[in-house]
Amino acid sequence: MTIGIGLLGLGTVGAGVAAILSAPAGRHPLVDQLRLQRVAVRDLSRPRPLELDPALLTTDPEAVVQDPAVDIVVEVMGGLEPARSLILSAIAAGKSVVTANKAVIARHGQEIAAAAAARGVYVLIEAAVGGGIPIIEPLKQSLGANRIQRVSGIINGTTNYILTRMADEGALYGTVLADAQALGYAEADPAADVEGGDAADKIAILAGLAYGGGVERSAIPTEGISGLQARDVSYADQLGFRVKLLAVAQSEGTDPDGTEQLDVRVHPTLVPKDHPLAGVNGVNNAILVEGDPVGRVMFYGPGAGAGPTASAVVADILNIAGIRQVGGPSAGLDPLLAAGSWRRCRLVDPAVTRHRNYLRLQTTDQAGVIGRIGSCFGQEEVSIQSIVQFQASGGEAEIVVITHEVQEARFRAALTAIAALPDVKAVAACLRTL
Structure with missing residues (x-):
C-alpha cells in the first residue's frame, strides 16, 4: 500500500x-x-x-x-x-x-x-x-503509568553551546555568540534562542504532555542568557556548579477540583557538577523526567539540525x-x-514557588557588611547555604550568596532590603540554583 x-x-x-x-x-x-x-x-x-x-x-x-x-x-x-x-x-x-x-x-x-x-x-x-531525541512519544506512552513529578532539561542547543564555551574557556558572551552565528548554530537574529523563547515553547509542549493539560505559553516566566556575565560562570565553577539554561515543569499538587498546579519556567540555572544535566555540553540537548514509580530517566542527544x-x-x-x-x-x-x-492545568503564582538562589553583590569592603546582608535574609527567614567574598580591592568587594530553598516572595523581599543597604552598590546578578 x-x-x-x-x-x-x-x-x-x-x-x-x-x-x-x-x-x-x-x-x-x-x-x-x-x-x-x-x-x-x-x-x-x-x-x-x-x-x-x-x-x-x-x-x-x-x-x-x-x-x-x-x-x-x-x-x-x-x-x-x-x-x-x-x-x-x-x-x-x-x-x-x-x-x-x-x-x-x-x-x-x-x-x-x-x-x-x-x-x-x-x-x-x-x-x-x-x-532527534525521542521524548514526545515516551511521555505519551512509555511513561504513561507514572505520576510525573518534574520535567527539566537543556532544550536549546545554541544557548548550551554558548554556555559550554563560556565555562570551558572563560570566553565572553558576545564573543561566543558571534562564533555560534558564524558556525550556523545561532541565527542572525538570535533572540528566540538567547532570550529563552525557544525553550519556553518547548517546555510548554512537554508540560502539556507530561501533566495532561495545556498551559498558557505567554504566562511562562522566561529569562535568557543575554545578560549573563562570564564572571558569574567562573564563580559558579569555583563553587562546584555549571551554568545551564534550564526549562522546568514541575507539579505543585492539585486544587480541590482536580486542577493540576504547575511551576513552569525557563532561566539560567546553577547546576551542581554531579547532576546528570551538568555534563550536557555543546549543542547537545537533554531532558530529565522524574516520575513515580520510574524514578529518573534522561533522554540525551543532538537537539537540532x-x-x-x-x-x-x-x-x-x-x-x-x-x-x-x-x-x-x-x-x-x-x-x-x-x-x-x-485534565485541567494551571500555572501557579511565581511568588509562591520555592527555589534555591545565587546572588552576586557589589559592596564596600567594610567590616560588618556580610553580617548586615545576613540580617536582611534572616528577617525574611531565608536560610543561607554559603556566603563568599571575592575580589576585595580598592575599598570594594564582591559577595556571592547561595541560599537554601526559599519561597520566591520571601527571597525577593530580602533582596529589596539588601539592595537598600548603604554598603551595597549593586545587585550584579541573581540566578536560580538546583
Missing part, C-alpha cells in the same frame, strides 16, 4: 525528510511505501542540493493539502502563519499531520488537538522538541503509516498516540 506524503517546506528539515524518503534502502521496509507526492516551496527557481521531479513542486501550499494523492501532510515551514491555518485545513480534509513547528503547537496546540480528535486524524509532533529533526519527522510518519497499514482509517485513533488533554 502506497502512502502519499505532502511536504510543506523544503528548507533544512524539509530537504532532510525528502532525502530519507528518496533513499529507503537499509531503512524500515515501511519507508519504501511512502511516496512524496507534492512539495510546497517559496521559489521554484531556487537551486537545491536534492534533485526532485519539478512536477512535484508548487508555490501553493494549499494545493499540497488538498491533493487527493496526499494522505499525510508534513509541515516544516516554521512560523505561526500560514502554518497554523494549513494544519487546520489538512485536518479538515481528513488528513493526519506531522509537524516540527514548536511555536504553533505551544500556542495553538489545544485548538489543533481538538480539531484532530473531532475529525479522527493524528497530529504528531516528535520533531518539535529535542530534534537537518538529520536529527528529519529523523523524528519520518518516525512520526511511520507511526501513522503503520496504523493505516494494519487497521486503516476505520480502526479509530490510538488514544495513547493521539494523547488528547485529560
Whole structure:
C-alpha cells in the first residue's frame, strides 16, 4: 500500500525528510511505501542540493493539502502563519499531520488537538522538541503509568553551546555568540534562542504532555542568557556548579477540583557538577523526567539540525503509516498516540514557588557588611547555604550568596532590603540554583 506524503517546506528539515524518503534502502521496509507526492516551496527557481521531479513542486501550499494523492501532510515551514491555518485545513480534509513547528503547537496546540480528535486524524509532533531525541512519544506512552513529578532539561542547543564555551574557556558572551552565528548554530537574529523563547515553547509542549493539560505559553516566566556575565560562570565553577539554561515543569499538587498546579519556567540555572544535566555540553540537548514509580530517566542527544529533526519527522510518519497499514482509517485513533488533554492545568503564582538562589553583590569592603546582608535574609527567614567574598580591592568587594530553598516572595523581599543597604552598590546578578 502506497502512502502519499505532502511536504510543506523544503528548507533544512524539509530537504532532510525528502532525502530519507528518496533513499529507503537499509531503512524500515515501511519507508519504501511512502511516496512524496507534492512539495510546497517559496521559489521554484531556487537551486537545491536534492534533485526532485519539478512536477512535484508548487508555490501553493494549499494545493499540497488538498491533493487527493496526499494522505499525510508534513509541515516544516516554521512560523505561526500560514502554518497554523494549513494544519487546520489538512485536518479538515481528513488528513493526519506531522509537524516540527514548536511555536504553533505551544500556542495553538489545544485548538489543533481538538480539531484532530473531532475529525479522527493524528497530529504528531516528535520533531518539535529535542530534534532527534525521542521524548514526545515516551511521555505519551512509555511513561504513561507514572505520576510525573518534574520535567527539566537543556532544550536549546545554541544557548548550551554558548554556555559550554563560556565555562570551558572563560570566553565572553558576545564573543561566543558571534562564533555560534558564524558556525550556523545561532541565527542572525538570535533572540528566540538567547532570550529563552525557544525553550519556553518547548517546555510548554512537554508540560502539556507530561501533566495532561495545556498551559498558557505567554504566562511562562522566561529569562535568557543575554545578560549573563562570564564572571558569574567562573564563580559558579569555583563553587562546584555549571551554568545551564534550564526549562522546568514541575507539579505543585492539585486544587480541590482536580486542577493540576504547575511551576513552569525557563532561566539560567546553577547546576551542581554531579547532576546528570551538568555534563550536557555543546549543542547537545537533554531532558530529565522524574516520575513515580520510574524514578529518573534522561533522554540525551543532538537537539537540532537537518538529520536529527528529519529523523523524528519520518518516525512520526511511520507511526501513522503503520496504523493505516494494519487497521486503516476505520480502526479509530490510538488514544495513547493521539494523547488528547485529560485534565485541567494551571500555572501557579511565581511568588509562591520555592527555589534555591545565587546572588552576586557589589559592596564596600567594610567590616560588618556580610553580617548586615545576613540580617536582611534572616528577617525574611531565608536560610543561607554559603556566603563568599571575592575580589576585595580598592575599598570594594564582591559577595556571592547561595541560599537554601526559599519561597520566591520571601527571597525577593530580602533582596529589596539588601539592595537598600548603604554598603551595597549593586545587585550584579541573581540566578536560580538546583
